[in-house]
Amino acid sequence: MPTDGTRIDLRQRLLEADEQRVAGDLVRRRRHISQCHEAFVRCDGQRLRNFAGNDYLGLAHHPAVVAAMQVAAKNCGVGAGASHAVCGHHGEHSALEHAVADWLGYPRALLFGSGYLANLAVVQALLQPGDVCLQDKLDHASLIDGARLAQAKIVRYPHADAAAALRQAQAHPDGALLIATDGVFSMDGDVAPLPELATLAAQQRGVLYVDEAHAAGVIGPDGRGSAAAAGLTSEQAPLLLVTLGKALGTCGAVLVGPDWLIEHIAQTARTYIFTTAAPPALAVAALTALKLSREEAWRRDKLHALIARFRAGAHARGLRLLDSHTPIQPLPLGDNALAMQAAHDLQERGFLVGAIRPPSVPPGGARLRITLSAAHSEADVDALLAALEPLAAQMETRRDAAGGDEAAH
Ligand SMILES: *Cc1c(COP(=O)(O)O)cnc(C)c1O
Secondary structure (H helix, E strand, C coil): CCCCCCCCCHHHHHHHHHHHHHHCCCCCCCCCEEEEECCEEEECCEEEEECCCCCCCCCCCCHHHHHHHHHHHHHHCCCCCCCHHHHHCCHHHHHHHHHHHHHHCCCEEEEECCHHHHHHHHHHHHCCCCCEEEEECCCCHHHHHHHHHHCCEEEEECCCCHHHHHHHHHHCCCCCEEEEEECECCCCCCECCHHHHHHHHHHCCCEEEEECCCCCCCCCHHHCCHHHHCCCCCCCCCEEEEECCCCCCCCCEEEEECHHHHHHHHHHCHHHHCCCCCCHHHHHHHHHHHHHHHHCCHHHHHHHHHHHHHHHHHHHCCCCCCCCCCCEEEEEEECHHHHHHHHHHHHHCCEECEEECCCCCCCCCEEEEEECCCCCCHHHHHHHHHHHHHHHHHHHHHHHHHHHHHHHC
């Protein structure tokens, strides 16, 4: 049957989109990872030193974490059996929630299956159409998606620019205000201007929400994250998200906050209510990882020493890293194909490093995202630096060429 003429051929559109991805060096290919062991992975059959993951404290393979999960699976099975609200909320989930609330000094905690689901939950549950969600331009995709679900007005300020954020809040004086920011930015590794955002929130009667995905376990006293590192109280930063899949080496996410926020989210968030609870054994593993991250502070100390070593070595070799003092050490390259080539060359030399391209970063922002872990040794870091030397030389040549062009104009 003929259509009215405005029907779009979906297959055709998808094929065209695919062609554009190929032409723009934007295709994401999954690698097959096997035999991971701390700092090493076997990737498509090749053994590589892993500088691409988020296992910042080296806990994902810790024998105590693995054993805790094995024992718990034996005792309570693999699946939770239902959503939290029906009959899937186990004692193991509660124990983890209490431990995270205690650690961060917040009254209540709520466990989610992932950080992505938690961010959707927070923004969707707290905001309504007509409300304003003020966000850093580099916030994680899940925060944007949450605001879209809420049908709230999404107002994005230039990266880490708290003065611009204030102007934008003043320009949108109607509706409730939620200020949502990554604590440590996932692709840049820098830290949000939290004291200024907390002041803004207080002035504008807004709520500040900090996503501590890359900060929890890594920075701040006792690894409590970016809000604690900035010295903010639980009044100034009332709502925090700790994800469990990064420094805590497992999977899931825990939201902490006061009763009036957490209760409302638990009662209304669709990504909390309409999904099966995470396996209780996973909660036990995460609780074990949390204990280790607190008891073994040397992991953080070692991580920060490796970060300093890497930055000093990169500087000495003329590699221009972004200004980050977290385990995320991006090396901007700009061009998608160049980033892909650089990651490929590193792989040939035995290193797994992420080539990050749009839309994970803005157009022209392609980079190597090098991540460090307490599982690395000084020798691992030195070997990576040596492997980056040809790239340093290549970038130097490019800069000289660009500089020459500028001079000629
Ligand atoms: C990884 C990440 C998330 C998502 O967490 P998952 O548990 O992996 O779903 C959310 N926010 C930020 C900033 C992240 O980096």
